[in-house]
Amino acid sequence: MEKSIIIPDEIIISKIYVVRGQKVMLDRDLAELYGVEPRRLREQVKRNKMRFPDNFMFQLTQEEVENMVSQNAIPSKQHLGGYQPYVFTEHGVLMLANILKSESATQMSIYIIEIFVRLREMLVTHKDILLKLEQIEKKITGHDEDIQMIFSALKQLIHEPNPPRKRIGFKAGDEEV
Numbered sequence: 671m672e673k674s675i676i677i678p679d680e681i682i683i684s685k686i687y688v689v690r691g692q693k694v695m696l697d698r699d700l701a702e703l704y705g706v707e708p709r710r711l712r713e714q715v716k717r718n719k720m721r722f723p724d725n726f727m728f729q730l731t732q733e734e735v736e737n738m739v740s741q742n743a744i745p746s747k748q749h750l751g752g753y754q755p756y757v758f759t760e761h762g763v764l765m766l767a768n769i770l771k772s773e774s775a776t777q778m779s780i781y782i783i784e785i786f787v788r789l790r791e792m793l794v795t796h797k798d799i800l801l802k803l804e805q806i807e808k809k810i811t812g813h814d815e816d817i818q819m820i821f822s823a824l825k826q827l828i829h830e831p832n833p834p835r836k837r838i839g840f841k842a843g844d845e846e847v
Contacts (some may be wrong), residue, residue, distance in 0.1 A: 677703070682785050687757070689734055692725075693786065694757035700766060703782070704775040711766070715756065718769045726762035729754050760786040 685699040697715075701708040715722060730738075735754065758766060760783060767779030 677781070679785055679788075682782055683789070686786070686789070687738065689730065689738075689757055690728070692759050693789065694759055695763060695782070697756040697758065700758060700763065700782075703778050704766070704770055704772070705778075706770065706772075706775070711770070712756065714769045715766070721765050721769065722758075722762060725759060726765055727756055727758045729756050 682703070685695055685703075686693050687696070688694070697711055698708045701711040704711070715727065732754065763779055763782050763786070767776045
């Protein structure tokens with residue numbers, strides 16, 4: 671019988687951070703989601719170090735940890751358990767499920783990967799929308815000068831014309847002065 675995952679997407683999304691230009695998850699958060707102790711997760715990773723190249727997993731520097739704390743991405747350094755945490759990219763999350771070899775870890779891994787994919791799709795969609803907005807803005811900017819010229823011409827038409835001036839020069843007797 672297959673267990674269903676009942677963790678809301680928002681909880682997993684809140685555990686995804688951007689570090690070094692990559693979307694990553696902390697080892698501690700993944701251990702919690704997979705239902706293992708963070709120490710056991712790190713042990714398995716160390717035993718299978720060859721499966722985790724730098725684009726799958728890397729260890730945060732002290733400066734990166736401090737940035738995450740200062741930006742409230744993580745509550746405090748104690749949240750990390752007093753060590754420099756490892757972070758896993760989308761590929762690293764998938765590899766973790768392979769080394770943990772539990773059904774729940776595999777299901778959770780698939781679920782997390784699906785969320786990573788949805789985030790990537792949303793990003794692409796937002797880029798398309800941003801591109802369209804920039805194109806519209808360029809069109810509107812080009813028309814600003816034309817619109818201003820039309821408004822100034824309309825203003826000239828709206829203003830009352832000057833009253834008729836008295837004619838200068840010879841006037842015939844039946845003309846009014």
